[in-house]
Each structure stands twice: as structure tokens, then as C-alpha cells.
Amino acid sequence: xxxxxxxxxxxxxSALRVGKEDPRRIIHAxxxxxxxxxxxxxxxxxxxxxxxxxxxxxxxxxxxxVLEFTAGATLCKGLNRGFGTLCAASLAFxxxxxxxxxxxxxxxxxxxxSVFLVGFLTTYLRFVPYIKKNYEYGVVxxxxxxxxxxxxxFRVDDVLDLTKDRLSTIAIGCGVCLFMSLFILPNWSGxxxxxxxxxxxxxxxxxxxxxxxxxxxxxxxxxxxxxxxSSKDEIYKGYRAVxxxxxxxxxxALFASWEPRHSRHCYSLPWEQYVKLGAIIRHxxxxxxxxxxxxxxxxxxPQSVRSLFRDPCVRVAGEVRKVLDExxxxxxxxxxxxxxxxxxxxxxxxxxxxxxxKSQPRLFLSxxxxxxxxxxxxxxxxxxxxxxxxxxDITFALAPEWRGGKLAVADQPPVKEAKALRPTLSKIALxxxxxxxxxxxxxxxxxxxxxxARLELVIEEVEELSRAANFKEFSQDQIAI
Amino acid sequence: xxxxxxxxxxxxxSALRVGKEDPRRIIHAxxxxxxxxxxxxxxxxxxxxxxxxxxxxxxxxxxxxVLEFTAGATLCKGLNRGFGTLCAASLAFxxxxxxxxxxxxxxxxxxxxSVFLVGFLTTYLRFVPYIKKNYEYGVVxxxxxxxxxxxxxFRVDDVLDLTKDRLSTIAIGCGVCLFMSLFILPNWSGxxxxxxxxxxxxxxxxxxxxxxxxxxxxxxxxxxxxxxxSSKDEIYKGYRAVxxxxxxxxxxALFASWEPRHSRHCYSLPWEQYVKLGAIIRHxxxxxxxxxxxxxxxxxxPQSVRSLFRDPCVRVAGEVRKVLDExxxxxxxxxxxxxxxxxxxxxxxxxxxxxxxKSQPRLFLSxxxxxxxxxxxxxxxxxxxxxxxxxxDITFALAPEWRGGKLAVADQPPVKEAKALRPTLSKIALxxxxxxxxxxxxxxxxxxxxxxARLELVIEEVEELSRAANFKEFSQDQIAI
Numbered sequence: 001x002x003x004x005x006x007x008x009x010x011x012x013x014s015a016l017r018v019g020k021e022d023p024r025r026i027i028h029a030x031x032x033x034x035x036x037x038x039x040x041x042x043x044x045x046x047x048x049x050x051x052x053x054x055x056x057x058x059x060x061x062x063x064x065x066v067l068e069f070t071a072g073a074t075l076c077k078g079l080n081r082g083f084g085t086l087c088a089a090s091l092a093f094x095x096x097x098x099x100x101x102x103x104x105x106x107x108x109x110x111x112x113x114s115v116f117l118v119g120f121l122t123t124y125l126r127f128v129p130y131i132k133k134n135y136e137y138g139v140v141x142x143x144x145x146x147x148x149x150x151x152x153x154f155r156v157d158d159v160l161d162l163t164k165d166r167l168s169t170i171a172i173g174c175g176v177c178l179f180m181s182l183f184i185l186p187n188w189s190g191x192x193x194x195x196x197x198x199x200x201x202x203x204x205x206x207x208x209x210x211x212x213x214x215x216x217x218x219x220x221x222x223x224x225x226x227x228x229x230s231s232k233d234e235i236y237k238g239y240r241a242v243x244x245x246x247x248x249x250x251x252x253a254l255f256a257s258w259e260p261r262h263s264r265h266c267y268s269l270p271w272e273q274y275v276k277l278g279a280i281i282r283h284x285x286x287x288x289x290x291x292x293x294x295x296x297x298x299x300x301x302p303q304s305v306r307s308l309f310r311d312p313c314v315r316v317a318g319e320v321r322k323v324l325d326e327x328x329x330x331x332x333x334x335x336x337x338x339x340x341x342x343x344x345x346x347x348x349x350x351x352x353x354x355x356x357x358k359s360q361p362r363l364f365l366s367x368x369x370x371x372x373x374x375x376x377x378x379x380x381x382x383x384x385x386x387x388x389x390x391x392x393d394i395t396f397a398l399a400p401e402w403r404g405g406k407l408a409v410a411d412q413p414p415v416k417e418a419k420a421l422r423p424t425l426s427k428i429a430l431x432x433x434x435x436x437x438x439x440x441x442x443x444x445x446x447x448x449x450x451x452x453a454r455l456e457l458v459i460e461e462v463e464e465l466s467r468a469a470n471f472k473e474f475s476q477d478q479i480a481i
Numbered sequence: 482x483x484x485x486x487x488x489x490x491x492x493x494x495s496a497l498r499v500g501k502e503d504p505r506r507i508i509h510a511x512x513x514x515x516x517x518x519x520x521x522x523x524x525x526x527x528x529x530x531x532x533x534x535x536x537x538x539x540x541x542x543x544x545x546x547v548l549e550f551t552a553g554a555t556l557c558k559g560l561n562r563g564f565g566t567l568c569a570a571s572l573a574f575x576x577x578x579x580x581x582x583x584x585x586x587x588x589x590x591x592x593x594x595s596v597f598l599v600g601f602l603t604t605y606l607r608f609v610p611y612i613k614k615n616y617e618y619g620v621v622x623x624x625x626x627x628x629x630x631x632x633x634x635f636r637v638d639d640v641l642d643l644t645k646d647r648l649s650t651i652a653i654g655c656g657v658c659l660f661m662s663l664f665i666l667p668n669w670s671g672x673x674x675x676x677x678x679x680x681x682x683x684x685x686x687x688x689x690x691x692x693x694x695x696x697x698x699x700x701x702x703x704x705x706x707x708x709x710x711s712s713k714d715e716i717y718k719g720y721r722a723v724x725x726x727x728x729x730x731x732x733x734a735l736f737a738s739w740e741p742r743h744s745r746h747c748y749s750l751p752w753e754q755y756v757k758l759g760a761i762i763r764h765x766x767x768x769x770x771x772x773x774x775x776x777x778x779x780x781x782x783p784q785s786v787r788s789l790f791r792d793p794c795v796r797v798a799g800e801v802r803k804v805l806d807e808x809x810x811x812x813x814x815x816x817x818x819x820x821x822x823x824x825x826x827x828x829x830x831x832x833x834x835x836x837x838x839k840s841q842p843r844l845f846l847s848x849x850x851x852x853x854x855x856x857x858x859x860x861x862x863x864x865x866x867x868x869x870x871x872x873x874d875i876t877f878a879l880a881p882e883w884r885g886g887k888l889a890v891a892d893q894p895p896v897k898e899a900k901a902l903r904p905t906l907s908k909i910a911l912x913x914x915x916x917x918x919x920x921x922x923x924x925x926x927x928x929x930x931x932x933x934a935r936l937e938l939v940i941e942e943v944e945e946l947s948r949a950a951n952f953k954e955f956s957q958d959q960i961a962i
Contacts, residue, residue, distance in 0.1 A: 011609065011611070011612075014609050014610070014611065015605065015606065015609055018605070018608045018609050018610075019605070025605065025608045026605065028604065029600075029601045029602075029604040029605040029608075030601060032600050032601065032604040033596075033597040033598070033600040033601035033604070034597065035600075036596050036597065036600040036628060037593050037596050037597045037600070040592070040593065040596050040628065040632045041593070043632050043633075043635065043636070044589045044592060044593065044632070044635055045589075049636075056632075057629055057632070057633070060625075060628050060629060060632060061625060061629070064621065064624050064625045064628060065621070065625070108525045108526075111521070111525060112518050112521065112522070112525065115514075115517050115518050115521050116514040116515065116517065116518045117514070119510075119513050119514035119516075119517040119518070120510045120511060120513065120514035121510075123509065123510040123513040123514070124496065124499070124500070124506065124507065124510040125496065127499045127500075127506045127510075128492065128495050128496055128499050129495070129499075130492075130495065131492075140545065140546070143545050144541075144542060144545045144546070147517060147521065147541050147545060148538055148541065148542070151521045151524050151525070151537075151538070151541060152524075152538070154524065154525055155524070155530075243724075244727060246725060246727075246728070247727070247728040286767055286770040286771065286774070287771070287774065289767040289770075289771070290767065290768070290770070290771035290774070290928070293767070293768065293771070293928075293931050294927075294931075440927055442923030442924060442927065443923060443924040443927035443928060443931075446775075446921055446923065446924035447771070447774075447924060450774050450775075450924075
């Protein structure tokens, strides 16, 4: 009994939520109600009924089945239905003309055979991917209408009249649907696709930043567990939304491909380009998943080591986030993205991360290459002193002797390195670390670098989209807004 | 003109392919043809027509719309259609009883209002996710039937008769569909789901192994480019198939949830469990993507270093593949998986990889912890001499002095490590390697380890599935088969 009362309550609550999430849904429901009432007037009002008759039912049926949430979906279904009906009526009429002279029994057999053949062929055709994707509904309607007309023709004498009635009422139904969906507060699939692309970029940006913060957060243990939990949720939700977007994106793109040019913003929506961009974003998203995997890894790099790299990593993630945000903003505002979107900041941050990593002693030391290595080491050390030290106070506070150690290396003459290197190393490194302990951090850093590489692919694809969609040129004023 | 002739050829070729890929599709098309012909006999044969009349059209319509490829889909649609029609007929009849006593104009207005309200409510209800997923078709049919009956009632006197006719013909149509799909060569969604799960595991296993081979393959440059290409294709196809499986799996599971118990193998298909397993497998698959990402990374670890770790890595991948294959086999044969599926071999391989990694010198060396480090190092070195050297001939052939170096460390007294360590290090390492150069390999190794950790989740889920689906107990004989 408890379950019996709980179900309606749950249904009611989720119905409320559905309306709150997207108020356009309420408007759409009202539109359907109005369209249905309008079409049923064809039957209810005497003068209209005299013109159309029983066929009015077909108009009602068409409205119920064809009127969809977005204009593209309605167009797709409406045109499919119209075209399917037309083809079916023609074929049925042709068969009728061929067979009507024959005897009654032969006529019945002929109809039976054609019903079987057409049923077989259309059903088989529905499995062909291209047709399944674009014209499945049309094929179903074709089969339906063909059967109804062909079979009716056995007992109805004037098939041509029947066919014309059917066609005209379906045309009325489709007309009402198209009018309602194209001219009364239309919802465009293309717009939804556009918005979802922007949303994916934004969410991914947040998710990646949260992920990197999370990785380095454990060290300030005072942060409450709740906050950690919420940041994990954000990461998870971020990449989930992106990775699961494939089928919904493709559906939106399919419907968008049926939509006419509908705004002054773009010539016509390059929906294939959106689909391609979506695939690239998902590919980028896999790296976010892998990054997230590092958080959950069993082996953990000691905090002291992490704190060494915290700053450059956070900076790289921050820059990646900025780039993604800029991309999202440019798509949102339908303008080309800033030509220096892959800013020097990102390269600098990457370079800092690189030199922070390089500033640590070699993993493998061999006598053979030690000389060359030490020679290379000097510039690296100099570089890392050029590291934007103002921002890395935490790191340096933790390692007061670090800078001194680094500078000491630079002061060393590069000749008798084997001996000279040892004391320096001992000053630089904060802690002993096995390679196996460094694994998760190495993976993390490697994935960050990988991410930047893939980011370029995303930027390329966004630029292609801007060109294909004729976005506005980038101008400096806009960025100030 | 070229395009005009090319399209039919393309269509014809892809139609042939569709039948070759899955011959059940041809059978299904024949079934639809037979069902349609059978139903149209209701109209064509005089005695049957006298019993049913014009309503036979509704039976034809039902067959066209309801008869789907799998039994589950047909059941879902048929029951939805039946139930929707029944509810709609009841409500329409109730409204008719309430309003029929009133005047004609009032009757028309009443019908108009009820059409609007029901149209609005059902359309809105279709947005509720739970209803959208399970009962969308039923709701559409409800709206359709309700409108047709209510509007007809305005001009037809005997609505009860009309309703009964409608219900009985739809029942006949649904009956034919259910008979055809459940009893004549049925295709079960549950079976498809089962097969697709097995297929995903198999394909993922191949893909991971190919990925690891690819990573270490570059070193034998004599391998032709073509082969590399094909292995890359395999990797790509493998994880693509897995990652893109979400929506198709969920559709199959939805239809499977409508299917009755249909084989002696299992009590009833635990389709939720299959969906859960699918999600876990996808989660596992993300690691494969990340591994694949390592192949394409810009920075490449030198071949000489890779070859050091080649053997243990390939072994781990091989063991992971074996485990996945065993899981796939156990699901395929509907038996519990071997209790020692997480075999000692995998642990051994992982251990070897671990010790191969540990056998390399420390990443950071500090004077503070050097003493402790060296003390720890000794057992590690001893372990790595216990490495299954018989199998790693290639590695050792490349590094003749390596073993000697290792043994030398073990022989060293652990006291004056700072001096003693240096020459040993120089002997062990083959090449100088910056940490940044080691990154891709470290990421690769870390992902492999991560993969093994996630593998346990997959095994757990498969075991839960075996329990839920009442698979056969594992017996030693079966493995011999």
C-alpha cells in the first residue's frame, strides 16, 4: 500500500521537475493541445465536416504522431510521412490499375502477393543503416499506407477518391504540425545542439580543474570531507555528461539537418561539424577520465613530492581551463575564437611544468652519459630559477634550501660532475622516492601534457566550425565585454 | 547523373551486407510479410470480412507498427499498444457517458476541452524520464485512440460498438505479432544483450594486448607499416565498440526486461546486472583509451629503456587478456568463472613489473634518507635477481652487465652507501634518462597497474552476474573442453 501511494507522489514530483528543468516543455504540451483541438474542429464543425468527412480522423492521427518537440524533428517526421504516403499511394494506385480488370479471386491473390512482397522488401530495407537513420519513419508510413489503400481497393470501387481524401487530410495534419512547430515559439534542434556543445566545453573545463585541485588537495588536510566529495561529484558529472553525449548529439544533429536556415546568425547550421567537434571533445574527455583515474590509484605519491609539482600542474590545468572557456565563449557568441587562444600563458605553464620536472635529478644515471647530462643540466637549472617564483611561495616555503641548491648547481663548473653532483642532488631533493612511487605522479603529468596536445585538436575543430558556420570575426572589443 | 546511378548501387551493396551480417534480418522480413498477408486475409476473405468488417484495417495497422525485430521489442510495443488502447477507450467511454445527455453545441465544446486537456497532459507526461523510457509508445497510442474515439462519438451514435470493434481488431493484430515474434524463430533481446557483453569482453582483451605490443613494437623496425596500421585499427575498433555500446545496451536491456523467461538456462534474465556490467566494462575501457593515448604521445621513451620493461609489461597485458577471455568464456557458456581466475600468474606478472621498476635506481636521492633508502634497496635488489630471468632473455641479452650490477649491489655492505651506490648505478642503468623522458613509460606502466585494479571490479561484477543469472557451477572438466 505504501508503494501504491508513493508512486503517484514520485511521478508528481518528477513531473514538476521536468517542467522546471525546461519550461519549453510546458509550452510544447500546450501547443500539442491547441493543434489537436484545432484539427478536431475539422470533424466537430458542421461546414468543415461536410467538406472533409470521415477523413478528418487521419488529420488527428497525423498531428498526434508528427508534432514533436523541436522543429527539426517535426519536419523530419512530417516530410517523411508526407513523402511516404505519396509514394505508397502512387504504388498502390498503379497496382490497382494493373489488377482491377481481373477476376475477383485473382485480384485477391494478387493483392496478397503484393502485400507480402512490399512488406518483405520494406522491412528488409529498414535494416540498411542509411535508411534506418534518415528515413525509417517514412518507410513505416509507406508500408502502412500502401497496405491500407491496396487492401481497401478490394472492396471500395473508387480508390482514387479514397487516395485523394487520405492525402489531403494527411497534408492538413502535417500542415498544422509544421505551422505550430515552425512559427509558434519554435524550438530548434540546431540551437540545442549548439548549446549542448558549449555546455560540454564548459563542464569539461570545470571538471579538469577540479580534478587537478583534488589531486593536490589532500595535502591541506583541514579541508572538510564534504567539500572533497562535492568536487569529486563535479569531476564525475563533468566527464560523464561529455562521454554520454554521443547518441543525443547525433539525434540532435539528425534533426538539425532537416531544419531550414532560421536565424540571421548563420547561413545554415553545419551540423556535421558539430558532430565532429563532439567526437573530438569526447576524445579529449577520455583524458579527463584517465586523470580522474589517477586520483583513485592505489599507489600514492608522497605529499611532499606532490607539493613540488603542485604549482606548475595547477597552472597548466588553469590555462587549459581558460582555453576551454574561451572556446566555449566564442561558440556561444558565434564569433571566431581569439587568434592567440593557445596563449603564451599555456606554453609558459607547460614549460614551467617541464622544467620543474627536469630540475629533478635524472632517473637513470650512467657514467657514459653523465658528462653530457650534466652539461645539459646547467641550462635546465638556470631555467628553473627563472621559474615564476613569485607565485610558487608555498613550494618554496616548504623547501627553503631548494633555491639555494639550484643556484649552487649553476655556479658549479661543469667539469668534475660525478663528484660535484652528489651534494647538490642531496640538497635539491626533499625526499627519497622510488620510481614506483613516482608512477602515479608521472602518469598524472604525462596525461596533463597529453591533454594539452589534444587541446590543439579541439581548437582546430572549433576553428573549422567557426569557418563553416560563418561566425563573426574576432575583434578585440568583444573580449572586453 | 553519375550520382544518380551510384546511389542505387550503393544501396544494393549495403542491402546485401545487411543480410550477410545477420541472416536473422532476412527471416524477420519474411515474418513481417507473412504476418501482413495473414492479417489482410481478414479483409480479403468474405467470411472473415463479414465478422470483422472495416475494422480489419486496424489489425493491419497494428501489425505494421508493432511487429519488431526482437521478441522483447514486440512485447513492449504490443503490450503498450494494448494497454494504451484499453485505457483510452475506457476514458473516452466515460467522457461520452457524462456528456451525451447534453445539447449538441455543449457536447462539441466539451469534446474540444477534453481533447485539449488530455493532449496537454499526455504530452507533458511524455517528458518524465521514467515514462519516456518505458511507456512512451503506450502514451502516444493512448492519446491517439482517445482522440479518435472521443471525436467519433460526436457523430457516431453507438460508441460502445465502435470501441469494441477497435479493441478486438487491435487485439487480433497484437495477437498475430506476438505469435510471430514469440513462437516462430524468435529473436531474444536478452540473447543479444548476452552476446554483446561477451563480444565486448573479447574485443577489449584483444585490443589491450594489441596496444601493449604496439607500444613495444617500434623497436623491431623490420615490421612492415601495414601490420602496424592493422594493429592500430584493431585497438581503435576494440575500444570504440565498447565505449559506444551504452545506448544500444540500454535499449536491449529495456526490451529484455519485457521478455519472459525463455530458456532452461536461466531463471529470468538479470538485465539490470548486464547493464551494470556494461558500465563497468566501459569504465575499464577508458583505461584502454588512455593506454592507446600513450602510443600517440609526442614524447617517446627511448627504445633501450622500453626494452628493459618490455617483458614484464607484455606479460601483464597477456595475463589481463587471459582473465578477460576467461570471463568472456564463462559468460558465453553460462557458468561461474574459475575461482582462481585472478590467477597467480597475473600477480606474478604484476610483481615482476613492479620489481623491474623498483630495480631501477631512485628518482630522488637525498642524503637524509639515503641510509634508509639503501637499507630498503637491498631486499629490492635481491628480489629483482629472483626475477624470472629465463623468460627475459631478450632484455638480458641487451644488457649483459645488468645482472652483474644487480648482484653486486646485493653483495655490498649497506653501510657506506653514498660512495658505494654510485658505481653500481652506473652499471645498472643502460642509458641516461630524464624524468620527463620517462613520463610516457611511467604513464603507461601506471595505467597498466590501474587496469589490473579495475579488472578486479569487472571480475566482481561478472561474479554477481553469474549469481543473479544462476549460471552453472564451475567444474574443472569444462575448462578442459
